[in-house]
Amino acid sequence: MALSMMSFKKTKIIEARFSDFNNFSRRSLAASVKTVDVLSFGAKGDGSTDDSKAFGNAWKEACSSSQDVNFVVPKSKTYLLKPLRFTGPCKSHITMEINGAILASDNRADYSKDNRHWLIFDRVDNLVVEGGGTINGNGNIWWQNSCKINKSKPCKSAPTALTFYKCTSLVVKNLKIQNAQQIHLSFEKCTNVQASNLVVNAPEKSPNTDGIHVTGTQNIQISSCIIGTGDDCISIVSGSKKVQATDITCGPGHGISIGSLGSGNSEEYVSDVVVNRAKLSGTTNGVRIKTWQGGSGSASNIKFQNIEMKNVKNPIIVDQNYCDQDGPCKQQASAVQVKNVVYQNIKGTSASKVAIDFDCSKSHPCQGIVLQNVNFVGADGAKSKAVCNNVNLQNSGTVIPQCP
Template sequence: MASTVLIFSASLIALFLFSLTGVNANAGSNVFSMQSYGARGDGLHDDTKALRDAWAAACSSAKPAVLLIPKGKKYLNRHTILSGPCKSNIVLMSNLMASPKRSDWSKETIRHWILISGVTSLTITGGGTIDGNGKIWWQNSCKTNSNLPCTEAPMALTLHACKNLKVEDLKVVNSQQIQISVEDCTDVKMSPVSITAPETSPNTDDIHITRSRDVQVMDCTIKTGDDCMSIQDRTENLHVNNMVCGPRHGISIGSLGDHNSEAHVSNVTVDNGRLYGTTNGARIKTWQGGKGSAKNIVFQNMKSAVEVSDVLFKNIRGTSASEEAIMLHCSSSVPCHGITLEYVKLTVKGGSNDVRSTCQNAEWKKSGSVSPQPCSFKN
């Protein structure tokens, strides 16, 4: 049975699309475009071989290389391994979409969609999207339908045994399962990264970190169906700053020590987090019977509030005991929205019309007459 140490409980609230613009690809860099290797980019034909061939050419380049997946197209890919070591630094730029067919994954490849392994000095950048096309996997999950058998599903992007790794200006959407997994890596910087999937999508953990050290995750926005971050065994020197997280499960260390195992996590700082609609907030999860340690952990400057939305006040008449008859006061971090006042008339006790109201961090609209009006409104 799992035992949980709750560090901070948030209340319920409140790769790659690329051009060369802004990328460090100077005249000394070799550019390898997927289209030069036969990619169609129509979202229908399989471009897996083109990606692998372009990677092989970039990885063997003696000069710094750019693997370019041109802007404005969708490159359909099945399971792909992009491995090193490479002869020089690589900048990877792409807009990739997973095959929608579960049959394109075998028992041997089912855990990974894009796996990048053993590369030093890799930058993933460019402002584009990795689309996991996860709907078919979610529909066949035992967590969606308890009558179905529980099976594994691919992780969208796995970064394995990489050093001096940068992930910048990347969007990941609708992963089949885990969105980004960082495994056995050193010196990793991720900023900014946007990850989205439906709240109901099962097991779509966002940033999963294990057996890695010296990792920085900054300015990331995460909205999916599971943990915003999953921090696992042998994570050391992790700094997370300015993360927007929610809904679902929040930021988790663990589970640690399952199946009587030994696990160690140390020197983790989560700073300036904003949590929306998370069921647990920030937490450390451990298992009875396990051993090891979770030490030097800091959760600080984290904000949460109860989100108030879609509220109707209708046909309200009466007198107020104080001159301040209406107060719409909401959190500055999570403002109220969708508030409607419909036919409201309030006066001060004794019949005086000298009635006041105040409004803070609230977006509202009126239907019919409203008096007093708490602040500027939207029709």
């Protein structure tokens, strides 16, 4: 009995010491993280006062800190920002907690120095951007002045709402991004990226408002995102490698696209892409690869799997004769090679008669294309059809429709 009581006392002493250690560890951890609140730097958050200077000064403080930093954008407020660049490299890890709403200036003169970007994180490593808040590109004035909406207007670039440029070990999660001036979210020349639980939306007729754009980026995982815009839900372009998109809900928009590649006779490459578990509804395209004539390079080692589509106009499409210009594109001999592409477990309804469309190059036919367990019917229950030009194709399992 005495021995049991002694053991009990020792256990209590050990538990107390362990608890003290945990409390000390938590205090030490809390002490090692510095909080930088934009309100402390003069931000008003009233939706009409320009808070750009406050955000810029807060970022300088955060980026120069030797401690890890929580950069806080408090909730229940709207912060009006002109174009702003958050520049690295920084001395420590930064977590930007966007709890409130960030609203873009709609004065186009504010973008005279750089009409391609609104908010850009430039060469910032070990960055987390999260918080559940909203980033609003306030893009209506840009859409109204787009040549795609008003043919009398000149065709000019508009800003991307949120850009990450040459960032490594990056996490972007739990945000709403809406009404971008042009592209909503762009990852450019980044490495090791996780983008998850994002809600991206803009009106269906807003021009060039891609949801998530991936260019020159390697090892990126996009997951659990809901995207509905006026252009591609996800667009993957040159220099991108090891791209995974999982659990994506898409619509309205132009679907999930690789390309365009090879414009202006350029040499471009995309490889090792997996799109797994996606639902597309009412989109112009489903899963698409698009390349210009005259280009070179390749789109290779691509897998689209476990995808459901409802009322999609072009569910599966490869277009090596892509031409997005007013006049016709002239015939050219060279082309971006499309090879080793697998479509597996894809089903749904096609809003057009052609559910599968392989319009490949005569000089560089599509190689190693596999359709496995693919089944489409027309939206009205009618038979759909496949159009297959210059494609090396293998069918496996049930494939409806099949190439003639």
